[in-house]
Amino acid sequence: MPQKEELYSIPLRFRKTENLHIVFWLLKDLCWVMLWRPLGLIMIVPTIAAAVLITWQTRAIKSELLHNIAVVCWIFANAYWMVTEFFFEDDSLRYYAVIPFVLGIIAIAYYYLGVLFNRYKV
Secondary structure, eight states: OOOGGGGOOOOHHHHHHHHHHHHHHHHHHHHHHHTOHHHHHHHHHHHHHHHHHHHHHTTTSHHHHHHHHHHHHHHHHHHHHHHHHHHOSOGGGGGGGHHHHHHHHHHHHHHHHHHHHHHSOO
16 A cells, blocks of 8 residues: 555646756756857756755655655755866865765665665564
8 A cells, every 4th residue: 555645746847947957957967078168157047946956845745855855955065066167276175065965875774764664664
């Protein structure tokens, strides 16, 4: 029997935001690769804003919420890493991106450990 949250579906208007978010993310990363600093910096804002909006919109569905929290962490880490490469010669600064990456992994691990625990609960 499916868990209660699996019965929910994501409304189409939220999926449209997710698709637009992918465009923002790709543009941000394209700017990073091409070393287009001003546009890359500008694209951080809509990319993170869309990720936060998606996370807020899907907050009632635990699996979506935790996955989207991980995405916000991933994009934040990715944007931080981009900024360090754009403006700092010191490569060691990029390693601080590990913090939001790990926070994202913790969110995902929390979800999947909960799924495993609920599946094998006595």
